[in-house]
Amino acid sequence: MTWKWAVAFFLGGLGQATAQAPTPSSSSLQGPLALAQPRWGASSFTPDTSRLTRRLPLLAGGLALSYTGSIYLLGQAWYTGERTKFHWFNDLPEWKQMDKAGHFWGAFHESRGAVDMLRWAGLSDRKAIWYGGFVGFLLQSPIELLDGRDPEYGASATDLAANFLGSVGVIGQQLAWNEIRIMPKYSFHTTRYARLRPNVLGKSLGEQYLKDYNGQTYWLCVDVGAWRFAESRWPRWLQPAIGYGAQQMVYNDRNTNRALGLSAYRQFYLSLDVDLRRIPTRSKLLRRVFYVASIFHLPAPALEWNPRRGFVGHALYY
Numbered sequence: 001m002t003w004k005w006a007v008a009f010f011l012g013g014l015g016q017a018t019a020q021a022p023t024p025s026s027s028s029l030q031g032p033l034a035l036a037q038p039r040w041g042a043s044s045f046t047p048d049t050s051r052l053t054r055r056l057p058l059l060a061g062g063l064a065l066s067y068t069g070s071i072y073l074l075g076q077a078w079y080t081g082e083r084t085k086f087h088w089f090n091d092l093p094e095w096k097q098m099d100k101a102g103h104f105w106g107a108f109h110e111s112r113g114a115v116d117m118l119r120w121a122g123l124s125d126r127k128a129i130w131y132g133g134f135v136g137f138l139l140q141s142p143i144e145l146l147d148g149r150d151p152e153y154g155a156s157a158t159d160l161a162a163n164f165l166g167s168v169g170v171i172g173q174q175l176a177w178n179e180i181r182i183m184p185k186y187s188f189h190t191t192r193y194a195r196l197r198p199n200v201l202g203k204s205l206g207e208q209y210l211k212d213y214n215g216q217t218y219w220l221c222v223d224v225g226a227w228r229f230a231e232s233r234w235p236r237w238l239q240p241a242i243g244y245g246a247q248q249m250v251y252n253d254r255n256t257n258r259a260l261g262l263s264a265y266r267q268f269y270l271s272l273d274v275d276l277r278r279i280p281t282r283s284k285l286l287r288r289v290f291y292v293a294s295i296f297h298l299p300a301p302a303l304e305w306n307p308r309r310g311f312v313g314h315a316l317y318y
Helices: 002-018 049-077 094-121 125-133 135-140 143-147 157-177 205-211 254-259 284-293
Strands: 182-188 216-222 238-247 265-274 300-306 310-317
Touching: 094 125, 094 135, 094 157, 094 182, 094 216, 094 238, 125 135, 125 157, 135 157, 143 157, 157 182, 182 238, 216 265, 238 300
Parallel strands: none
Antiparallel strands: 182 216, 216 238, 238 265, 265 300, 300 310
16 A cells, blocks of 8 residues: 555655664775675674664664654554454455555665664674664565554555565575675656545645555666676666656546556666665764665666557667
């Protein structure tokens, strides 16, 4: 459901804004993550017990307080109608699975932020990866309990699966490379469809940003420079990106959608992305800004393919 995207965005941004991974040497870094770290999850630093004692309670308390408050406010603001017995609902066919991409994206970045926060708190790499890696799944999945008692929705097994895969995507990469080399990202542009059903797709720009799946694109950006040969000059901040989106989704019911002259279809993109984490800077503030902003795909030229028009070029795609 669209509101879960908002929760994922809030919690993911919260985690990343406070995360800063500890490092063995400041001279080996460009941003909050090391550019070259040992393979197979080898610990890159010795846990600092004094730092662990100081920072871990603060981190755990802040996360618990913010998450509890978020769930409470969500329950008060969204689930205001009658409640029913807990039930399941299969929403997999809806919205061309764009909401599943959102669940994956949200859980991934919540887990990514949690791993780096635990490193910042002083845990070893191995413990930070396993303890923090499933945070995205643990944060998002309890929301299904609220959905499961709403007569208009229902708990979704495929939402849980997308949450799980998002967390596993972080754990797998951290264990293999001790860093993130394949990053899911998000971009958005306004569409004409929101005004056809503003109560669902959003009335204001802020609501459309969260609710209008027609304007959302999810990307996988690959750090090909991490696998480069020694003589290669490919910059690690420049990455190829594969995107996925969909159009003409106003109603999930096909006949209702067709009554408006619309028929939903998928879109696939090939583009480039700038990984802000790899931009060299001595500013701690900029490193943190770049870290949080790295969840978004920046506007860039793109080649689109869709079953309606075939290949379409975009001089600048948002």
